[in-house]
Amino acid sequence: LSVNLSGASLESPDIMEHIKTCIEKYGVAPDTIIFEITETSAVADIDATASIMRSIKQLGCQFALDDFGVGFSSIYYLKQMPIDYLKIDGSFIRRLPDDVEDQVLVKALVEISRAFGQVTVAEFVENEQIMRQLEKLGVDYAQGYFVAKPKPFDELLTGLMEVERTRKQSL
Numbered sequence: 001l002s003v004n005l006s007g008a009s010l011e012s013p014d015i016m017e018h019i020k021t022c023i024e025k026y027g028v029a030p031d032t033i034i035f036e037i038t039e040t041s042a043v044a045d046i047d048a049t050a051s052i053m054r055s056i057k058q059l060g061c062q063f064a065l066d067d068f069g070v071g072f073s074s075i076y077y078l079k080q081m082p083i084d085y086l087k088i089d090g091s092f093i094r095r096l097p098d099d100v101e102d103q104v105l106v107k108a109l110v111e112i113s114r115a116f117g118q119v120t121v122a123e124f125v126e127n128e129q130i131m132r133q134l135e136k137l138g139v140d141y142a143q144g145y146f147v148a149k150p151k152p153f154d155e156l157l158t159g160l161m162e163v164e165r166t167r168k169q170s171l
Contacts, residue, residue: 001160002034002064007041010052019056026157030060034085038066043077050081057082064121068109078116086113088139090124097129103137110138 009015023030035056042049042065053063064085065077078086088109092102106122113120122134125144134142151159 001028001032001156002036004036004066005041007038007044010037010041010049015052016055019059019061023059028160031062032160033061034064035061036064036066036087039068039077042081046077046080053082067123075112078112078118083116083118085119085121085141087121087123087143090122090144093122093124093130093134093144094126096133103133106134106139107137114138 012018022028023033035053037049037053057063062084063082064087065081065083066087067089068086086109088106092105096102096106110120119140120138121141121143122130122139123143125131125134125142125146127146130144131142131146
């Protein structure tokens with residue numbers, strides 16, 4: 001379950017309490033939640049952002065750095081923040097099968113992410129040709145209309161609950 005966090009959310013003094021309340025209210029396992037923050041909002045105050053991220057991770061949640069490559073991109077941020085997933089911006093993915101420079105960049109991001117113990121996610125995966133190229137380059141996950149379209153939270157939660165019931169029954 002991926003949840004976008006805005007810069008304003010990260011600055012809210014109530015963010016930790018709100019996250020704890022939602023986890024309890026909806027009964028979602030914290031290790032199934034990935035909070036996504038954009039690179040731009042993450043680097044606005046990197047020390048404060050890294051601190052709140054570490055607190056949220058102590059609950060068992062994970063973090064993805066969204067839109068990497070279009071903001072203030074720096075490998076320094078990948079090292080300083082407790083990131084689990086690096087989401088490669090769609091601007092590098094759209095023309096991937098035909099653009100050698102984008103292929104080189106994506107491959108480099110995959111290598112760097114692996115060195116930091118992070119998982120890569122490609123955004124804007126719109127067709128099978130892009131998906132095949134991502135597999136060749138070693139990208140871990142894909143996000144986009146080729147994979148699935150976004151769903152309302154209630155519909156997604158119902159689906160997750162059904163999967164969890166099925167998993168428990170098979171144990």
